[in-house]
Amino acid sequence: MKLPRFSRKTLCIPYAVFLLFFVVLPMLVIFFYAFTDETMHPSFGTFIKFFSDPTKLSTIVYSLVIALITTVVCLVIAYPVAYILARSKMKKKFVILMLFVLPMWINFVLRVNAIRELFNLLASLHGMEWLASANYFKTVFGMVYDFLPFMILPLYTTMLKIDDSLYEASADLGAGAATTFLRVTVPLSMPGIMSGVTMVFLPSMTNYVVSDMLGNAKVTIIGKFISDYFGNDWHMGSMIALVLLVVVFLSTWLSGGFKSEENVRGTVL
Amino acid sequence: MKHRILSIGLAALILLPTVSMLGGCGARNEIVLRVYNWEEYIDEGGKGTFIYDELHELDEEGDPVLENGKHVHIESDIVNDGYKAWYEETTGQALSEEGPHILDDFCLWYERTHGQKIRVEYSTFGTNEDMYNEIKLGNEYDLLCPSDYMIMKLAAEGRLEKYDEDFFDASLPENYYVRNVSPFIAEKFENNAGLEIREDEAGDPILWKDYAAGYMWGTTGFVYNPEAKDAQGNPIDVEGLLEELDWKIFTDSTFRNKITAKDNVRDTYFAGLGLRYQSELLELRERFAAGELTQEEYTREITRIFNATDDETITEVEPVLRDIKKNIHSFETDTGKSDMVKGTICLNYAWSGDAVYALDLAESGKNEDGEAENTVYLNYYVPKAGSNLWFDGWVMPKGANKEAAQAFVNFLSMPQNAMRNSYYIGYTSVIAGEEMEMLGYADYLYGEEEGTEDTVDYDLSYFFGGEASILADIEQATCRQLYAQFPSPDVISHCAVMDYYDKEASERINELWSRIKAETLDAWAIAVIVVAVVAIALSAVFVKFGDRIDLFRAKPKKGYRRIGQDPE
Numbered sequence: 001m002k003l004p005r006f007s008r009k010t011l012c013i014p015y016a017v018f019l020l021f022f023v024v025l026p027m028l029v030i031f032f033y034a035f036t037d038e039t040m041h042p043s044f045g046t047f048i049k050f051f052s053d054p055t056k057l058s059t060i061v062y063s064l065v066i067a068l069i070t071t072v073v074c075l076v077i078a079y080p081v082a083y084i085l086a087r088s089k090m091k092k093k094f095v096i097l098m099l100f101v102l103p104m105w106i107n108f109v110l111r112v113n114a115i116r117e118l119f120n121l122l123a124s125l126h127g128m129e130w131l132a133s134a135n136y137f138k139t140v141f142g143m144v145y146d147f148l149p150f151m152i153l154p155l156y157t158t159m160l161k162i163d164d165s166l167y168e169a170s171a172d173l174g175a176g177a178a179t180t181f182l183r184v185t186v187p188l189s190m191p192g193i194m195s196g197v198t199m200v201f202l203p204s205m206t207n208y209v210v211s212d213m214l215g216n217a218k219v220t221i222i223g224k225f226i227s228d229y230f231g232n233d234w235h236m237g238s239m240i241a242l243v244l245l246v247v248v249f250l251s252t253w254l255s256g257g258f259k260s261e262e263n264v265r266g267t268v269l
Numbered sequence: 270m271k272h273r274i275l276s277i278g279l280a281a282l283i284l285l286p287t288v289s290m291l292g293g294c295g296a297r298n299e300i301v302l303r304v305y306n307w308e309e310y311i312d313e314g315g316k317g318t319f320i321y322d323e324l325h326e327l328d329e330e331g332d333p334v335l336e337n338g339k340h341v342h343i344e345s346d347i348v349n350d351g352y353k354a355w356y357e358e359t360t361g362q363a364l365s366e367e368g369p370h371i372l373d374d375f376c377l378w379y380e381r382t383h384g385q386k387i388r389v390e391y392s393t394f395g396t397n398e399d400m401y402n403e404i405k406l407g408n409e410y411d412l413l414c415p416s417d418y419m420i421m422k423l424a425a426e427g428r429l430e431k432y433d434e435d436f437f438d439a440s441l442p443e444n445y446y447v448r449n450v451s452p453f454i455a456e457k458f459e460n461n462a463g464l465e466i467r468e469d470e471a472g473d474p475i476l477w478k479d480y481a482a483g484y485m486w487g488t489t490g491f492v493y494n495p496e497a498k499d500a501q502g503n504p505i506d507v508e509g510l511l512e513e514l515d516w517k518i519f520t521d522s523t524f525r526n527k528i529t530a531k532d533n534v535r536d537t538y539f540a541g542l543g544l545r546y547q548s549e550l551l552e553l554r555e556r557f558a559a560g561e562l563t564q565e566e567y568t569r570e571i572t573r574i575f576n577a578t579d580d581e582t583i584t585e586v587e588p589v590l591r592d593i594k595k596n597i598h599s600f601e602t603d604t605g606k607s608d609m610v611k612g613t614i615c616l617n618y619a620w621s622g623d624a625v626y627a628l629d630l631a632e633s634g635k636n637e638d639g640e641a642e643n644t645v646y647l648n649y650y651v652p653k654a655g656s657n658l659w660f661d662g663w664v665m666p667k668g669a670n671k672e673a674a675q676a677f678v679n680f681l682s683m684p685q686n687a688m689r690n691s692y693y694i695g696y697t698s699v700i701a702g703e704e705m706e707m708l709g710y711a712d713y714l715y716g717e718e719e720g721t722e723d724t725v726d727y728d729l730s731y732f733f734g735g736e737a738s739i740l741a742d743i744e745q746a747t748c749r750q751l752y753a754q755f756p757s758p759d760v761i762s763h764c765a766v767m768d769y770y771d772k773e774a775s776e777r778i779n780e781l782w783s784r785i786k787a788e789t790l791d792a793w794a795i796a797v798i799v800v801a802v803v804a805i806a807l808s809a810v811f812v813k814f815g816d817r818i819d820l821f822r823a824k825p826k827k828g829y830r831r832i833g834q835d836p837e
Contacts, residue, residue, distance in 0.1 A: 038772075055783050058790040061798050116604075120613045129500060132526040132598065216599030217532045220787040228783070231398035232775060254809045 030245075033238035046239040056225065056240065060247065063221040066136070066211075067204040070143040074151040074200050075193065077144070082155035082192075083185070086162075097156060101149045108146065112213045115142055119214065139215040143204045151196040158192025159185070202248055299386040302673045304372075305400060305410040307661070308393040310485075312686075312693040314370035319692035321368035324352065355685050371689060375680050379673070382443070387673060396533070404428060404666055411669040412677060417462070417660045418535070418769035420481045425467055425769075429480045430665040436675050437478075446482050446682035451701035452734035453761075454483045454660070462658070462766040463568040464576070481662035482678045483699030485691075487621035488658055488756050488764055489536065490651035491518070492605075492628070497615035499523070507615060508648070508748075515551075515652045516543035518616065520592045528616035529608065530593055532600035534782040535767060539575060539657055540618060541586040541593065546574050550654035554763060564762060571655045572765040578774035583781050590785045600786070606630065609647060620659070622696035624649045624753045629695070648748035651760045658764035660699070684710075697754050705733045712739050715751040727751060731758045 037043040050056055081100065085093050103111060119138055123131040131138070162185065170180040206223030222244055229237035312318050356364045360377040372389045379387045394400040397419040404413070404423070415423060423429050437447045447455075458478040460466075466474045493507045505523060514521055519528065519540060530537050543550065550571060557567040594600075598614050605617040606627040619627065627647060634643035663678045665671055680686060687700035688710045701707050708729065716739050717724045727741040732755065745751040756764075770778055790798075 053780070053783075054792060054795055055780075055787050055789045057795050057799075059783075059787040061790060061795070062788060120608075120611070124613075126500075129526075212532075213604075216601075217786075218594060218597075218600065220783075225783065225787070228786075229779075231396065231402075232779060234402075250806060254805070 030238045030241050033234050034242045036235060038235070046235045050236070050239050050243065059220060059222050059225055060243070063205045063223075064247075066140060066143070066219075066221060067201050069140050070147065070204040071197055071201045073140070073144045074148055075197065078148060078151035078155055078196065079193075082152050082159055082189075086156055086159035097152075100152050103145075104149050109209065111146065112142055112210055115145065116213050135215040135218045139211045139219045142210040142214040143207065146207075146210065147200040147204060150199040154195040154199070155189060155192040158189050162188050198252060201251065205248075206244065299388055300670065300673055301388050301390055302412065302670060302677060303390045303392075303410045304412045304677065305392050305394060305403070306412075306414045308395060310393070310414065310661075310694055311391075311681075312371040312689045314368045314373075316368070317693060318368040319689045320352075320364065320366065323692075324364070324366060352685060359683075359685075371681075371686060374686075375677060378680055379676060383676065389677075409668060410666055412674045413664050413666060414484055414661055415664060417477075417662075418767050420477060420662055420664055421461070421464070421467075421475070422769040423664060423666070424475045424477075424480045425469070427469065428666055430667055430669055430671060431479045432482065432665070432675065433671065436482075436679075443676075443679060445679040448703050449682050449684055449687070449700045449706075450483060451699055451732050453701075453732045454486065454699040457660070457766075458483060458662075462660075463565070463572045464766055464768045477662070481664045482682070483660055483662045484681070485622070485694070485696040486658070486660045486699055487697055488651050488753075488760060489539075489618065489620055489656055490624065490649055490753075492609055492617040492619045492624045493648055493650060494609065494612070494615040494645065495648055496645070497527070505615070508650075511650050512653075515654050516540065516547050519544055519618075520589075520596050522596065524616055525596055526598045527614050528597050528618075529599050529601050529605045529614055530597050530618050532602050534778055536618070536657070537590065537593070537600070537785075538586065538778060538781070539767060541590045542575055542577065542582070543652060543654055543656070544593070545586050545589045547654050550574060554654065557762075567762070568765065571763070572768075575655065575657070575765040576768045578770055578778060580777065583777055587781060587784070590781070594785060610634070610645065612645070619649075621649070621753045621756070622694065625695045625750050628750050628753065646749075648744075649750075649753040650748065651756065651764075653763060655763045655765055656760075658761065658766050660766075662699075695754075701733045705735065705737055708733055708737050708739070711751070711755055715739060715741050715745050717742055727755075728758060729755055731761060 034046060035042055035044065037045055085097055090096070115138075119131060122128050166184055166188070167180060170184050175183065205221065206226075208221055208224035208227065211217070211219040211221050211224065222240065226237050226240050226244070229240060315321060353364050356362075356374075359381075360374050361381055362377060372391055376387050376389060379385065394403065397415050400413060400415060401419060401422070404410070413423075420429075435441065436444060438444055439447050455478070458481065459476065461475075461477050466476065469475050491511065493511065495508050497505045497507050499505050510521065510523065511518055518524060519530065530540060553562065553567060553570050556562045557564070562570070598608070599605075601608070601617075605614070605619060606623060607630075608614045609617045609627050610631045617627065628649065631645040631647045634645055663674075663681075665674045681690065682700055684700055684702040684706035687698040687702075687707065691698040691707075691710070698707065711729070715727075719740065721740075721742075723743045724740050725743050725746050726738045727746040729737045729739065739751070741751050742749075746757070752760075
């Protein structure tokens, strides 16, 4: 009996099946629900309802702003850390890196809960009462805390790859520290910045565990809306998910667009 | 060749789970009962169960010692030694003090009484809506445990089987449910607790009692800390303020960031209605007290107010909900209990079962030596303008195995099992017991001995359908666990049941909820942002493709050419 021919291609079948059933099909289902009504007939009703509802549009704006602030704060904290770690001649610098990454090994909900308790404790102190109602501040704080490792790691690995001779060359050609930083370090670390930004920006638009626990559920981001609507109106839930998908796609594409531009400049240098 | 063997091996490995799944499809002669219930809503055995906690420690006379060290002696059969004898007779097994799982006991009992092996496939859900979605998606179950409004919704949509007529025949010994259910609950199920009675497609009235058998019930109200202090350390008279403000306590600035609401639209909208229409509700209450209204008329009036979903009402309630949001510490589903115990907040809008849990937890505050050092005594208060009365009940979706499902409901309705479940989850069972067995249980938990100071006779005749009362501590009777678990007749007379929202109402209420939960920007702000986003998108397009589009391309100066451009 002749066995059916197995080749390397055959091994791809499980992945193709996986992609089909867990990526493509669910997308199609979301698309289907977004553009049908309760009777499952094609309809633009949900689409119109979404874009004529100022609350939903505002929530997208709020989520974008929260995600933007989170990303910027993460970048401002992570960049120097990654730079120092990558450039230092410390022998055990991986220990420090580990310390930054370590919280990721502890359950996410547990960490958020711990921060919640810390904030409650602080808010009970005299002169700190404002903290009890600073829900947006607490949400952004929680997100920065949670997503910081995702910013540090790609930055660190990119900066590690920058050849020391480039800095020397820059100094030889008469550039000062600031010029070297602006015209060598920043452009060359651009890929790291981009992947860090993507990894922080996207989840912080939808991670409503943080906004529920630290924002006391008084801060609503778009992810929470999706979850709420899937309780009773799948069509609106799917529509919001779809809009978010478009927003995410746009922002990835935008950052991709800027990236190639920077890369061009990088190679020109 | 090596390669091929490896590939086959891997392919086989990938297929393995499918094969084992096919093989696992049960032995013959065994029926399967698929039960879909709330999380943590049945005696699951082990610690925290009646058997483990209470039958472990008996004093010399064979009476249980309560967790607080109190020795109690009660005549009731179901609580102490009588329980063991009953258990052995029912399941044919010796009682393990480690606490058996009630589902295992059901299987043993079913096999003994029906001569048929049964297996329970038990799964759980977190909200009524999750459960509803599962059913709508076509998942099949034999028994569900939705709340009152969801029972109505499922029944109205024709998704439920009716109970057999035999099930309600009290003369048959195996019909434990109908024989043991509280007459108070039975009455509520007969007239849909005063809600408007709908008709099905055939024009027959849809009555709860045809479709549902009760499981647990309760009220909603406020858990509060009577010893709460303000920022300056001065005591706050929470009790007095609750009496005075009732629902309006939600927006009282004394409790700014010290009070919580529920993170779901039904309960919070209900609270909003209570707050907005408080004066009307109180007026109705007075007219009822003066005898101008009968109980039936009074219930109908408050039920109407608490179920109003028309546009006008929503417009009225919206600003109230905004004020609530401004004043509260958080919208919560779970964190309220622990925040209450820790003192982060001092008022928590809660379901009665959760209230009992929070009260117990606070009272058990022990230090490392097991001494009750950090004990906090919390209280429970049901708004006097009217509050929510709710039920969870067992229903059978279309296509259910009715015989096994009804046997399961009957098994859970034996007073001994009702007690076990009630003990484990802290909610109140709808079961009273033919011989008022559950009164013995309530007495066991909350009863005081004759002659103790500061006690009152706590009347529960309405629930047990006959002369029934417990000699209880005055605090238990007015604001503690007993009051939360077995509401007083006064509380009951002022409570209303929630109806389900029809499609339009549901949409209106959900929109309202999004407006409350999220912030809405002004139209001009949105316009500005939209323009900005479009501008950014366009400039991105320009950056990316600009030099490919001739329109944007600046003509190179004479004598120059672009890199990569063919020389002409």
